[in-house]
Amino acid sequence: MARTAKRQAATIIDSPRSRYAELRQILEDRRRDIVREVQGRIRGVRAEGSEKAHEGMDQGETSEVDIQEDIEFALIQMKAETLNKINEALSRLEEGTYGNCFECGEDIAEPRLRALPFAVRCKDCEEARENAQKRERLAQRRGSSNLFYEFQG
Numbered sequence: 001m002a003r004t005a006k007r008q009a010a011t012i013i014d015s016p017r018s019r020y021a022e023l024r025q026i027l028e029d030r031r032r033d034i035v036r037e038v039q040g041r042i043r044g045v046r047a048e049g050s051e052k053a054h055e056g057m058d059q060g061e062t063s064e065v066d067i068q069e070d071i072e073f074a075l076i077q078m079k080a081e082t083l084n085k086i087n088e089a090l091s092r093l094e095e096g097t098y099g100n101c102f103e104c105g106e107d108i109a110e111p112r113l114r115a116l117p118f119a120v121r122c123k124d125c126e127e128a129r130e131n132a133q134k135r136e137r138l139a140q141r142r143g144s145s146n147l148f149y150e151f152q153g
């Protein structure tokens, strides 16, 4: 019975229509989590702020609260940026371009998208890119040390 269910699930994921549904689900789950977290944080900051205002506190405590609030707002800002990325990914999904590698156009593997919903390259292309960047950095370093020797001489 469990085995049958598993086989059915695999079949569903394999069809392109359901890949779409699956990816959409991943993105929407992520979006819901973030929205909920951001709402919770905003409420937390507000509740804390009004509570502390009534207590009346010295200068030291005030700045500590300020720092805490700055951190909270920075976090909220980051989450908002992630939300933007999710919305972009969702519109790419609508266009039918989401989940395709920017470099080679192949489908990005499902587990990779699950772990990195905003991945725009497949694993192979990403690795190739990282290696190219590494080589570039090495070349730059070599270039600058050559320059150093030239100036010395």
Ligand SMILES: [Zn+2]
Pocket: 101, 102, 103, 104, 105, 106, 121, 122, 123, 124, 125, 126
């Ligand atoms: Zn690729």
